[in-house]
Amino acid sequence: MNLKIRNANNSDKTEILKFCKDTFSWGDYVEHVWDYWLSEDHLFLAEKQSSVGICHAFYSKDQIWIEGIRVKSNFRRQNIATNLVKFAETIGKQKDLSISYMLIDTENSTSLSMANSLNYYIFQTWNFYSLDPKINSNHNVTFEKSIDTQLYSHYVKSWRWLPIDDKTLKSLCDENKILQSSIDENNSIAILSDSEHFDNTLIVTLFSKSDDSAVEILAFLQNLGIEKNYERIQILTKEKLPCFDTLEHKLSFHLMKKSLI
Ligand SMILES: CC(C)(COP(=O)(O)OP(=O)(O)OC[C@H]1O[C@@H](n2cnc3c(N)ncnc32)[C@H](O)[C@@H]1OP(=O)(O)O)[C@@H](O)C(=O)NCCC(=O)NCCS
Incomplete structure (x- = not known):
């Protein structure tokens, strides 16, 4: 058939x-x-x-x-x-x-074999952490009015790694969705978005440049979770995050990439 x-x-x-x-x-x-x-x-x-x-x-x-x-x-x-x-x-x-992407759990060897057989390769590996909302006033972050999209080219929106074009950047900045921790010279950046599929779920793309600056952002997010009534905070990051109250590493994913040209 x-x-x-x-x-x-x-x-x-x-x-x-x-x-x-x-x-x-x-x-x-x-x-x-x-x-x-x-x-x-x-x-x-x-x-x-x-x-x-x-x-x-x-x-x-x-x-x-x-x-x-x-x-x-x-x-x-x-x-x-x-x-x-x-x-x-x-x-x-x-x-x-010109490019095709898919995201595959690092443990899903069947799917990784399938992607390899279609000429996708491991482009990046991302960690998925969960964080529980909790009152926490110990944070030092500012909202960004712009970021270098050469350095930060994609963000995670509803579990899709999407390009940050000028229009997206403007709306993210206008809505105070881009945070920077200003604790040291190694500024970490976080980009926030609400899940389009699950209620009260905050999805965060975190670019951690140091443990101290990441902790500032984690504390802010935890508190934001209470303020905005989020039930879940999902963090996607390429880096390994420091130990932090209620932060839990869940899974790791390979971002698989293929050139179409
Ligand atoms: C992963 C999945 C989608 C593959 O579907 P499929 O139709 O069986 O895949 P294909 O027949 O197109 O396989 C293509 C190639 O992938 C590789 N592959 C597929 N299944 C494999 C397995 N179980 N073991 C090893 N290699 C495998 C092989 O190279 C295969 O080519 P071959 O059969 O000529 O050797 C299927 O197993 C599935 O639905 N799994 C559960 C859901 C899932 O994991 N989805 C992907 C999430 S990212």
């Missing part, structure tokens, strides 16, 4: 979610993002006699962000993921985009 790839629609939801609920030891997040991905478009579905796989692509400035690759367990190793990713890449090439 030939494989067909098409755009998913709402009537596919039940069948897809049936095989996307126990993907990982902790479950899966597809049920929480399905409606959102559908509304954004580019939610691709692979079909044999029935639905056997999905993947979502988000096209921006100069890049494709590929996410949510799922293949029904009894249909794996039949090039279904390969075809889904290639389908998403072909659309990206038609849009003249």
Whole structure:
């Protein structure tokens, strides 16, 4: 039976979610993002006699962000993921985009093999930490009115690494979403964004330049969590963070990159 790839629609939801609920030891997040991905478009579905796989692509400035690759367990190793990713890449090439990214848990060797086989390489490795909201007035941070986008080219928005173009930079600065700790000459920078998929969830891209300056930012975030009623603070950083009250290292991810030209 030939494989067909098409755009998913709402009537596919039940069948897809049936095989996307126990993907990982902790479950899966597809049920929480399905409606959102559908509304954004580019939610691709692979079909044999029935639905056997999905993947979502988000096209921006100069890049494709590929996410949510799922293949029904009894249909794996039949090039279904390969075809889904290639389908998403072909659309990206038609849009003249030059780079494709995906994020893979460093422990997910199957998915890493799949990405390698499609010529993606490990570009960067990021750590995911959680931090609990807590009253903490011990912080020294300022809001930035600009940053060097050559140095800080991307930030994490709803778990996508997106480019910071001029328009994004302006709105982040206008909304006081870029922080700098001013404790020492090694200024750490943090970029804040609200999750578009989960309520009361703050997502932080942290560029830590020293433990002391990172601690200032962590204290600020912890307190902000109380002030703004966040339930969860999720921190993504390339650096290893110092020990800090309620800060917990959860997972590490490889940011996989491929040139499309
Ligand atoms: C990862 C996943 C999407 C791969 O889907 P798939 O359709 O089986 O992958 P493909 O058949 O296209 O595999 C392409 C290549 O990847 C590699 N690969 C795939 N599965 C592999 C495995 N279990 N072990 C080793 N290599 C593997 C192989 O190189 C394979 O080529 P080959 O079969 O010619 O050797 C699928 O296993 C899955 O749904 N896993 C759970 C969800 C998940 O981890 N998603 C990715 C999150 S980032």
